[in-house]
Amino acid sequence: MIPELGHYALVLALFVAIVQSTLPMVGAATRNDAWMAVARPCAYAQMALVLLAYAALTWAHAVSDFSVQNVVSNSHSLKPMLYKISGVWGNHEGSMILWVVMLSVFGAAVALFGRNLPPTLKARVLSVQGLIGVGFLLFVLVTSNPFIRVIPPPLDGRDLNPLLQDPGLAFHPPFLYAGYVGFSMAFSFAVAALIEGRVDPAWARWVRPWTLAAWSALTMGIAMGSWWAYYELGWGGWWYWDPVENASLMPWLAGTALLHSAVVVEKRDALKTWTILLAIITFSLSLMGTFLVRSGILTSVHAFAVDPARGVFILVLLVIATGGSLLLYSVRAPNLKAGGLFAPVSREGTLVLNNLLLSTATATVFIGTLYPLFLDVLNLGKVSVGPPFFNATFVPLAIPMVAAMVVGPMMAWKRGDLPGALTRLWFAALAALASAAVALWVTGGPWLALVGVALGVWALVGSLVELAERVRLFRIPLRDTWVRTANLPRSAWGMTIAHASMGIAILGMTGTSAWQAEVIKAMRPGETAEVAGYAVTFDGVRQSEIDNFRSDMGAFTVRRNGAVIASLSPERRFYPVTRMTTTEAAIHTTWVSDVYVALGDPNEAGAWTVRLYHHPLVPWIWIGGVGMMLGGLVSLSDRRFRVGAPERRAARAGAVQPAE
Amino acid sequence: MRRLFYILPLLLFFIVGAAFYYGFQRDPREIPSVLIDKPVPEFALPPLPGRDKGLASADLKGDVQLVNVFASWCIPCKAEHPIITRLAREAGVPVRAINHKDKPADALAWLKTNGDPYASIGADADGRVSIDWGVYGVPETFLIDRQGRIRYKHVGPLTPDVVQDRILPLVKELRKG
Numbered sequence: 001m002i003p004e005l006g007h008y009a010l011v012l013a014l015f016v017a018i019v020q021s022t023l024p025m026v027g028a029a030t031r032n033d034a035w036m037a038v039a040r041p042c043a044y045a046q047m048a049l050v051l052l053a054y055a056a057l058t059w060a061h062a063v064s065d066f067s068v069q070n071v072v073s074n075s076h077s078l079k080p081m082l083y084k085i086s087g088v089w090g091n092h093e094g095s096m097i098l099w100v101v102m103l104s105v106f107g108a109a110v111a112l113f114g115r116n117l118p119p120t121l122k123a124r125v126l127s128v129q130g131l132i133g134v135g136f137l138l139f140v141l142v143t144s145n146p147f148i149r150v151i152p153p154p155l156d157g158r159d160l161n162p163l164l165q166d167p168g169l170a171f172h173p174p175f176l177y178a179g180y181v182g183f184s185m186a187f188s189f190a191v192a193a194l195i196e197g198r199v200d201p202a203w204a205r206w207v208r209p210w211t212l213a214a215w216s217a218l219t220m221g222i223a224m225g226s227w228w229a230y231y232e233l234g235w236g237g238w239w240y241w242d243p244v245e246n247a248s249l250m251p252w253l254a255g256t257a258l259l260h261s262a263v264v265v266e267k268r269d270a271l272k273t274w275t276i277l278l279a280i281i282t283f284s285l286s287l288m289g290t291f292l293v294r295s296g297i298l299t300s301v302h303a304f305a306v307d308p309a310r311g312v313f314i315l316v317l318l319v320i321a322t323g324g325s326l327l328l329y330s331v332r333a334p335n336l337k338a339g340g341l342f343a344p345v346s347r348e349g350t351l352v353l354n355n356l357l358l359s360t361a362t363a364t365v366f367i368g369t370l371y372p373l374f375l376d377v378l379n380l381g382k383v384s385v386g387p388p389f390f391n392a393t394f395v396p397l398a399i400p401m402v403a404a405m406v407v408g409p410m411m412a413w414k415r416g417d418l419p420g421a422l423t424r425l426w427f428a429a430l431a432a433l434a435s436a437a438v439a440l441w442v443t444g445g446p447w448l449a450l451v452g453v454a455l456g457v458w459a460l461v462g463s464l465v466e467l468a469e470r471v472r473l474f475r476i477p478l479r480d481t482w483v484r485t486a487n488l489p490r491s492a493w494g495m496t497i498a499h500a501s502m503g504i505a506i507l508g509m510t511g512t513s514a515w516q517a518e519v520i521k522a523m524r525p526g527e528t529a530e531v532a533g534y535a536v537t538f539d540g541v542r543q544s545e546i547d548n549f550r551s552d553m554g555a556f557t558v559r560r561n562g563a564v565i566a567s568l569s570p571e572r573r574f575y576p577v578t579r580m581t582t583t584e585a586a587i588h589t590t591w592v593s594d595v596y597v598a599l600g601d602p603n604e605a606g607a608w609t610v611r612l613y614h615h616p617l618v619p620w621i622w623i624g625g626v627g628m629m630l631g632g633l634v635s636l637s638d639r640r641f642r643v644g645a646p647e648r649r650a651a652r653a654g655a656v657q658p659a660e
Numbered sequence: 661m662r663r664l665f666y667i668l669p670l671l672l673f674f675i676v677g678a679a680f681y682y683g684f685q686r687d688p689r690e691i692p693s694v695l696i697d698k699p700v701p702e703f704a705l706p707p708l709p710g711r712d713k714g715l716a717s718a719d720l721k722g723d724v725q726l727v728n729v730f731a732s733w734c735i736p737c738k739a740e741h742p743i744i745t746r747l748a749r750e751a752g753v754p755v756r757a758i759n760h761k762d763k764p765a766d767a768l769a770w771l772k773t774n775g776d777p778y779a780s781i782g783a784d785a786d787g788r789v790s791i792d793w794g795v796y797g798v799p800e801t802f803l804i805d806r807q808g809r810i811r812y813k814h815v816g817p818l819t820p821d822v823v824q825d826r827i828l829p830l831v832k833e834l835r836k837g
Contacts (some may be wrong), residue, residue: 277669284673291680315680323677326670333666370679377682574773580738581773601732601773603765 003068006056007147013049014137016042020130024123036123043111043126046133047104054101057146061088067153070146076159076577078548086170087160093146095173100136102181124192132184135317143310159577168228176221176248180286182214183255187283190276191325194332199272204265209636211262215255216632222248223625231585238621241390246369247289250362254282257358260351268348268413269339277329284322291318346416350408357401364393402455405499406462424469428462445514452510459503467496494635498628505624511617522607532614534595535559549573554599558588570599594618695810701792705782709764715756715782721808724834725754726801729790731762732770734798740817741774748777753831757781760790760798803827805834
């Protein structure tokens, strides 16, 4: 009964979305207030219905209702409750419902917070949002209905892919989707602006917070995915340039560019058509990410739900959304009024540079990811593009990008003073050179790694120097500095945190890529292996049956200079239902480096294959990732984004808003 | 001229869209085998140590059967293993295996943990025989008819869809003929 309710709610949501995507759009064109006003209740209703459907599916998973095909295919009665809940989005059908849930929540958020948007713009934004909803609800109902029943129901389910039964991955998709879907807001605003034929700073002020929220979520999602790959796949890597990973990196890069170009629109009323194009591209790349992962068009290590029939459907959606909006762009964008002028050396100039580099980087990843497909289509043979291509193309773009990232904020709007900015950054430059020298002295390491260290420190220290400059640290009395610090807008803090975190992440990436140590050895209980100055003793393996898997848990003692510093228990799990084995690496972190132990297969002589790694600085990758997300959130909490909505506050308080 | 600049994104997108569309008509894993409909190459592989049956061309005549190329170091092999097991035990299609570039001890341990559905296994330690078969990477699966000819080849792990839509119907047809 409850699954049928969910199914029914989805069908209803589709009809509501159809109304939402048509009436307000027509209403905005004909200035019919009543029709435009339909958008708001529709957005709320759509959210309520989709949430109901999602709750119904969650219920079916939680109580293990094996008369539902989706539960049978992806669940098992012995599975822990956490993974029963996360299993809802751990499969194709459920994850699409989550997608639609996010979409409807974002739509309802515009309806709720957008009271002071110009009515036609708001009606059009919600209408475009509704149109995306129509596409995806149709997709779910036609090709991926999670509420299909099986008769007769089997006794037990086939279990979720054990690789996905992991806390890191359990919460990775919701963040990723919040990011992907969040960019739909920027897209809807861009399309609405093209239809309106008007882009102004108010528009950018509206687009920025949504983009920022989506970007923060996507950053977190990518960081979690990479963390999961690091400890779950048991190879000790954190990024593989796999098509599925690239699919999430591309919208992130384009979204980062969008975030920065929207600043220029807001502050300087320039770069308007470019920002609109970026908004379209960013969301299209999100759609393409969804498409690539599910279509089976590219081979990948973790393409889980592959079905070409669905791929064709998403392709049609992609053509309508992207093709349609780009067509609109080609017709309307040339007529948009160009805004403020600026000199090449200025804050705007550096943001343009940032945009150029980020877009080129996006294009590079795009070409690398799709090159095998293009060659195949042109009958030029089958190839795969691996990490060497990406490292050779992406790194040279990242270096100037990070170098400029620090200089940009030091420049003034309209016309900047490059020598002045560089002079004020002397301390950051000194710190970067000094740390590279220290790295050379300690490791003798490859020169690219030294560049990486210098860049990381440059970004980290440079961002702090910028902050110190802003509050005029040591130039004016400390008390005045304190006042300035307290009055600094949150968006400035957000930028500093995000930029400094990027530096931290770069240090982490550099450290582990250049200086990791690896030992793979067949070890018997009692034996000791040495990695990077740590002595790791294998004490034995204990076997046990837990929930829905069998576990071989190794016991290892880590010593440094004879003193015990950690005991580690890496695990090998065998899931009988899916007949799959997974590794759970054990990691001892000092926050500066990780000792990483993964347990492999036993041989008949009683020895186990053990992989030992020492990863210098690797935790900083994720510290940096979380920091970037926090930077985004801090910036999001900026008052400026809320003072855009004074009417709402006034209405709620029932009084006239005092002048600010 | 300036207009063209605004139309460019649309044009680029259509090129990408067309590539996607044509991409569907092909399977990225499908690599044409020159050996399709040809007899299997002449070969004889020794068994894994401690076992009595290896694999030779002569074993592949008489019944419709599958030859699965696997290795203990190959992760997708592990993923397709339950499907192979089901094929062999439930669908009654004999599956033989070529153990590709593997250490015998690793292969035996792998079979012990994951189960051994194979009718016989030839150990191809140096990968020479796999070259004759045109193996690009593991896993690969070949369907052999009664006359010992290769009739179908699948590159990459088997999926339930491939088994349902391609292999089982083909097995049925070949058994009739």
